[in-house]
Amino acid sequence: MEFCPVIVAALDFGTTYSGYAFQMRHDYERDPLKINTNSWIGSGKLMSQKAPSSVLLSPDKKFHSFGYDAETKYSELTEENQHKGWLYFKHFKMLLHNNKTLGRSTLIKDINGEMMPAKVIFSMAIRYLRKHLLDMAQKQVLSDVTEDLIGWVITVPAIWDEGAKQFMREAAQAAGICTEHLKLALEPEAASLYCMKEHTVREKEEPSGRQLTPLFKEGSKFVVVDMGGGTIDMTVHQITAGQRIREIRRASGGACGGTTVDNAFRTFLQNVFGNEVLEALKKESMTDYIDLFRDFEVKKRALSGKKIVFHMPVALVDLYQRMTGKKLIDSMSKSTKLPKDVTMKRDKIHIGFEVCAEFFNEAVQGTLSHVLDIMTDDIDMVVLVGGFSESSLIQTQFQDMFPNKTVICPKDAGLAVLKGAVLYGFDPSVIKSRVMKYTYGIEVNSIFDPKIHTPEYRFWSQGDNQWYCAKCFDAFVTAEEEVEDGSMVTKFYSPGNKQNQIEITVYASNQIPTYTTELSCSQVGKIKVERPARGWNPQASLQVDILFGGTEFTVKVSDTSQGSSYVNKFDFLRS
Numbered sequence: 081m082e083f084c085p086v087i088v089a090a091l092d093f094g095t096t097y098s099g100y101a102f103q104m105r106h107d108y109e110r111d112p113l114k115i116n117t118n119s120w121i122g123s124g125k126l127m128s129q130k131a132p133s134s135v136l137l138s139p140d141k142k143f144h145s146f147g148y149d150a151e152t153k154y155s156e157l158t159e160e161n162q163h164k165g166w167l168y169f170k171h172f173k174m175l176l177h178n179n180k181t182l183g184r185s186t187l188i189k190d191i192n193g194e195m196m197p198a199k200v201i202f203s204m205a206i207r208y209l210r211k212h213l214l215d216m217a218q219k220q221v222l223s224d225v226t227e228d229l230i231g232w233v234i235t236v237p238a239i240w241d242e243g244a245k246q247f248m249r250e251a252a253q254a255a256g257i258c259t260e261h262l263k264l265a266l267e268p269e270a271a272s273l274y275c276m277k278e279h280t281v282r283e284k285e286e287p288s289g290r291q292l293t294p295l296f297k298e299g300s301k302f303v304v305v306d307m308g309g310g311t312i313d314m315t316v317h318q319i320t321a322g323q324r325i326r327e328i329r330r331a332s333g334g335a336c337g338g339t340t341v342d343n344a345f346r347t348f349l350q351n352v353f354g355n356e357v358l359e360a361l362k363k364e365s366m367t368d369y370i371d372l373f374r375d376f377e378v379k380k381r382a383l384s385g386k387k388i389v390f391h392m393p394v395a396l397v398d399l400y401q402r403m404t405g406k407k408l409i410d411s412m413s414k415s416t417k418l419p420k421d422v423t424m425k426r427d428k429i430h431i432g433f434e435v436c437a438e439f440f441n442e443a444v445q446g447t448l449s450h451v452l453d454i455m456t457d458d459i460d461m462v463v464l465v466g467g468f469s470e471s472s473l474i475q476t477q478f479q480d481m482f483p484n485k486t487v488i489c490p491k492d493a494g495l496a497v498l499k500g501a502v503l504y505g506f507d508p509s510v511i512k513s514r515v516m517k518y519t520y521g522i523e524v525n526s527i528f529d530p531k532i533h534t535p536e537y538r539f540w541s542q543g544d545n546q547w548y549c550a551k552c553f554d555a556f557v558t559a560e561e562e563v564e565d566g567s568m569v570t571k572f573y574s575p576g577n578k579q580n581q582i583e584i585t586v587y588a589s590n591q592i593p594t595y596t597t598e599l600s601c602s603q604v605g606k607i608k609v610e611r612p613a614r615g616w617n618p619q620a621s622l623q624v625d626i627l628f629g630g631t632e633f634t635v636k637v638s639d640t641s642q643g644s645s646y647v648n649k650f651d652f653l654r655s
Contacts, residue, residue, distance in 0.1 A: 083231060083260065083261055085105070085229065085230055085231030085261070085505065085506075086104065086105050086229040086230070087102055087103065087104055087105070087217065087221070087225065087229055087230045087231070088102065088103055088105075088108070088230070088231045088232075088233060088502050088505030088506055089101075089102040089210075089213050089217070089230050089231070089232050089233070089502075089505075090102070090232075090233040090234070090235065090265070090498055090499075090501035090502045090505060091206065091209050091210070091213070091232070091233070091234045091235070091252075092130070092235045092497055092498040092501065093133065093173060093202075093205065093206065093209070093234065093235070093248075094130070094133055094173065094308055094309055094310075094467075095133060095171055095173045095174055095308060095309040095310030095311065095337065095339065096132065096133060096171065096308075096309030096310065096338065096339060096467075097128070097130035097131065097132060097133060097309060097467060097494075098130055098131060098132075098133045098147070098205070098209060099117065099118065099120075099129060099130035099131065099209075099495070099498055100117070100118060100209050100212065100213045100498070101115050101116060101117045101495070101498045101499055101501070101502050102115070102116050102213060102216075102217055102221070102230075102502065103115045103116060103502050103506075104221055105506065108502075108503075108506050112277055112281075112503060113277060113278060113281055113499070115499045115502050116216070116217075116220060116221065117129055117495060117498070117499075118212070118213075118216055120147060120148055121148065122148035122151070122152070122374070129492075129494060129495055130467070130494065130495075131146065131147030131148055132147050132148060132150070132151055132170065133147075133170060133171070133172070133173060133205065134146065134147060134150040134151050134154075134168065134169065134170040135150060135168075135169045135170075135172075135201055135204055135205050135208075136149075136150035136153055136154050136166065136167070136168050136169075137166065137167040137168075137169075137190075137196070137204075138166060139164075139165030139166060141167065141196070143204045143207075143208070144166075146204075146205060146208040146209075147208075150168065151370055152367075154166065154168045154366060155366035155367040155369075155370060156367070158362070158363060158364075158366040159364065159365055159366060159367065167190040167192075167194050167196060168190050168191045168192070169188065169190050169191070169196075169201050170191065171309075171310065171339065172188050172198070172201060172202070173310060174310045174311075174335070175188050175198055176240060176244040176247060176248070177237070177239075177240070177244075177310065177311055177335060178241075178335075179243075179244065180602070182243050182244060182247055182653060183653050184197075184199055184247075184250070184653055185197065186198045186199070188201060198247075199247065199250065199251050199254065202247070202248070202251035203251045203252075203254040203255045204255075206234075206251055206252050206255035206257070207255035207256060210232075210255055210256060210257060214227070227258065227261075228258075228261075230261065231261050231263070231505050231506075232252070232257050232258070232261055232262045232263070232505075233262070233263050233264070233265050233501045233502065233504060233505040234248060234249075234252055234262065234263075234264055234265070234501075235264075235265050235266075235267050235270055235497050235498065235501045236248055236264050236265070236266065236267065236631070237266075237267055237306075237308075237311055237313045237331075237333070238266040238267060238268050238269070238313050238315055238331030238333075239311065239313055239331050239332065239333045239334075239517075241588075241604075241652075242588075242604055242605070242632065242633070242652040243604070243652040243653050245264055245631070245632050245652075246632075246651075246652045246653055247653060248264065249262065249264065249632075250653075263504070263505060263508060263631070264631045264632060265500070265501040265504045265505070265631065266331070266631050267306045267308075267313050267466075267497045268304040268305075268306050268313055268314060268315045268317075268331065269304075269315075269317075269325065269327075269500070269504065269511055270496075270497045270498075270499075270500030270501040270503070270504050271304055271306055271463065271465040271466075271496045271497050271500050272302075272304050272317050272325055272463070272500070273325070273500040273503045273504055273510060274465075274490065274492075274496045274497070274499045274500030274503060275296070275304075275463050275465070275488070275490050275496060275500075276296040276319070276323065276325075277500075277503060278490050278491070278492075278496075279294075279295055279296055279490075280296070295460075295461060295486065295488065296319050296323070297319060298319050298320065298321060298323075299318070299319065300318065300319045300460050300461070301316060301317070301318045301328065301458055301459045301460055302316070302317055302318075302459060302460055302461045302462065302463050303315075303316050303451060303454060303455065303459055303461075303462045303463065304316075304317060304463045304465065305447065305451060305462060305463065305464050305465070305466075305469070305478075306333075306465050306466045306469075306497060307337060307338070307447065307464065307465070307466040307467070307468035307469040307474065308337045308338065308466045308467065308468060309337050309338045309339050309467065309468065310335060310337045310338075310339055311333055311334065311335055311336075311337050312333045312334060312335075312336050312337055312443075312446070312447050312450060313331060313333040314331065314332060314333050314450060314451060314454065315327055315329060315330065315331040315332070315454075315515075316328050316329035316454055316459065320512050323510070324509075324510050324511070324512040325510060325511050325512060326512045326513050326562075327511075327513060327514045327515045327562070328515065328562070329454050329515060330514075330515040330516065330517045330559075330560060331515075331517065332450055332453065332454060333450055334446060334450060336442065336443050336446030336447055336450075337443065337466075337468055338380075338443065338467065338468035340442045340443040340446075341380060341439050341440050341442075341443050341468075342373060342376070342377075344438070344439040344440075344441070344442065345373075345376050345380075345439050346358070346373075348431075348435075348439065349372075351415075351417045351418060352408075352412065352415075352418065352422075352429070353396065353399075353400050353408075354400075354403075354404070356403065357396070357399050357400050357403055357404070358396075360399050360403065361393070361395060361396050361399055364395065364399070365393065365395040365396075368393035368395045368396060369393075371393065372390075372392070372393060372396070375390060375391060376390065379436075380436075380439070380440075380471055380473075381467075381470045381471050381472070382471075382472055383433070383436055383437070383471060383472060383473045384433075384472060386432065386433055387421070387430045387431065387432060387433065388430075388431050388432075388433065388436050389428050389429070389430050389431075390428065390429045390431065391427060391428055392424075392427050392428065392429055393427075394427060397427060408424060409424045412424050419432065419434075419435050421434070421435060422435060437473060440471070440473055440474070440477075443468070444473075444474065444477050447474075448477065448478075448481055451478075451481075452481075455482070459485065460485065460486060461485055461486035461487065461488060462478055462482055462485050462486070462487045462488070463488055463489075463490075464478060464487065464488070464489040464493065465489070465490065465493050465496040465497060466493065466494065466496070466497065467493070467494040469489055469493045469494075470489070470493050470494055475487065475489055508565075509565070511565050512564065512565060513562050513563060513564045513565060513629060514562070514563060514565065514629055514630075515560060515561070515562050515563075516557050516558065516559055516560065516561045516562075516563055516628065517559065518559050518588040518589060518590060519555050519557065519558045519559045519588065519589045519590070519591065519592050519593075520555070520556050520557055520586060520587070520588055520604075520626065520628075520633075521553045521554050521555040521556055521586070521587055521589075522553075522554055522556070522584055522585060522586050522587070522624065523551055523552065523553065523554075523585045523587065523596045524552050524554045524573060525539075525548045525549065525550050525552065526548065526549050526552040526554075527546060527547070527548060527549070528546075528547035528548055528549045529549070532594065533549040533552075533594075537549050537550040537551050537552075537595065538550075551595050551596050551597050552594065552595060552596070553587060553589070553592075553593045553594060553595055553596050553598075553601065554571070555592060556569045556571065556626050556628070557569060557626075557628055558592055559589070559590050559591070559592075563628045563629040564629050565629040565630060566627065566629055566630060567627070567628050567629040568625055568626070568627050568628075569625070569626050569628060570623060570624070570625050571623075571624050572621045572622065572623055572624075572640075573621070573622045573624065574620070574621065574622070575609070575611075575616045575620050575621075575622050575639075581608055581609060581610050581611050582608070582609040582611075582622065583606050583607070583608050583609075584606060584607045584608075584609065584622070584624060584635070584637050585603060585605075585606040586603070586604050586605050586606065586626075586635060587601045587602065587603055587604065588601070588602055588604045589601045589602070604652050605635070605651050605652045606651070607635060607637050609622065609637055609639065612639070620639060620640070621639075621640045622637055622638070622639060622640070623637070623638040623639075623640050624636070624637050625637075625638070
């Protein structure tokens with residue numbers, strides 16, 4: 081019997097910011113947008129709907145704090161020169177992006193180059209968010225809430241491979257989340273669910289009484305662009321009967337998120353102050369360094385006007401004069417590296433709009449390039465979500481690039497994925513189908529066919545009195561193939577008679593290869609099937625079932641002659 085949660089709790093673990101949301105089932109049924117989130121408080125009474133994805137460990141490598149608390153504590157330690165031995169991690173989610181060597185023993189570096197197992201750091205962050213959510217739920221919703229009532233959802237980029245998804249699932253399990261009650265939600269899908277629901281509610285509640293144009297009607301096609309801190313994640317969806325979502329173009333994207341804008345701003349600051357001065361600010365006044373980039377984070381979301389004014393910490397200006405022997409205002413006026421519309425007045429730098437807009441060039445061009453690759457004439461609109469999409473400059477760029485498309489950005493763009501993940505947790509069946517990113521198949525021995533096979537892998541089987549070809553790729557599904565959610569593909573194979581054990585090895589490719597040794601092929605996992613004590617029955621048949629179409633896929637191998645099966649042992653990770 082499928083688990084039916086009383087509460088759905090979602091965690092959105094982002095590259096730069098993370099948060100959580102939860103909802104009771106009766107609220108979902110009465111008012112689906114009544115979703116509980118948390119307000120996080122940083123230094124200077126700064127409030128935000130998500131907390132920085134930062135983890136701080138004490139010198140004994142025990143968890144100390146997360147988010148703003150971690151930032152503040154580490155800043156205090158550095159300013160008092162007491163940070164030696166402490167480990168501070170941030171932006172570590174990017175480790176999982178396109179990592180071909182990801183494993184359980186993979187290490188990551190903290191801000192000072194100290195190494196720790198990545199899985200431990202991820203688990204610490206998830207454990208903190210889980211506990212914070214449970215405490216909040218007990219205060220606000222149900223004082224006696226227990227985890228057996230909760231269905232958990234963790235959001236993941238659609239462009240992640242199966243290894244990264246398994247890594248996140250295992251990290252969540254290590255953090256105390258019951259894996260049987262955990263679903264992974266693809267971020268663009270969660271965003272689509274929220275935008276559909278939010279627009280439907282606005283249609284009904286339009287205060288002026290005028291009729292809103294229904295955007296998410298049956299047949300509508302739209303590009304979802306999830307613009308996060310580290311990656312851009314996008315796909316094309318279509319609304320089908322019953323307001324279900326069909327994926328018609330597979331997920332794509334890349335590492336051109338909001339952090340590329342931050343990096344461009346830092347390069348600008350290096351041109352103004354020099355890298356040595358900025359590094360000295362980090363060591364002597366980490367609080368000022370963090371506040372400098374927090375101020376930029378706020379400004380970059382509402383970039384407008386002829387000049388954008390940034391407050392420069394007094395400590396930074398003083399450091400510049402002490403380390404260079406020059407006054408900053410004099411150096412800037414004589415600099416050949418800085419544009420003319422960059423000026424200094426007291427403790428503020430005034431930067432022309434065009435100069436600020438250049439900070440966005442790499443991210444904007446990279447994002448638009450990805451969108452253009454999947455845009456077609458029959459697509460009706462572009463849906464922008466994620467914290468980075470809240471930038472007015474980003475929205476303007478999309479409207480200019482696609483004047484004949486409807487470009488929308490929901491009110492809670494930064495929370496669209498998180499709130500959509502809650503909706504997905506209550507009704508995952510709303511996703512009708514997905515497009516396969518890869519061709520998946522297993523390695524088999526095929527009867528040798530000289531028209532298809534080369535002699536390189538040919539071998540003779542005396543038992544069958546037959547030539548075979550080894551290392552053949554037998555495809556279960558192909559790249560770009562649309563697969564219904566929960567589709568099962570079944571094939572049968574003979575195990576042979578003399579082998580001690582059988583290894584069912586699954587490979588992925590962006591083509592349809594003949595052999596598993598081709599460059600396009602990569603091994604994604606295997607299941608070992610032990611040889612029965614009395615040997616394989618001559619009539620034995622191994623049934624291989626692969627479940628496709630979900631956010632994750634599972635492999636089950638059954639020995640039909642013995643009645644035994646091997647399931648959930650499929651391993652996408654290196655040890």
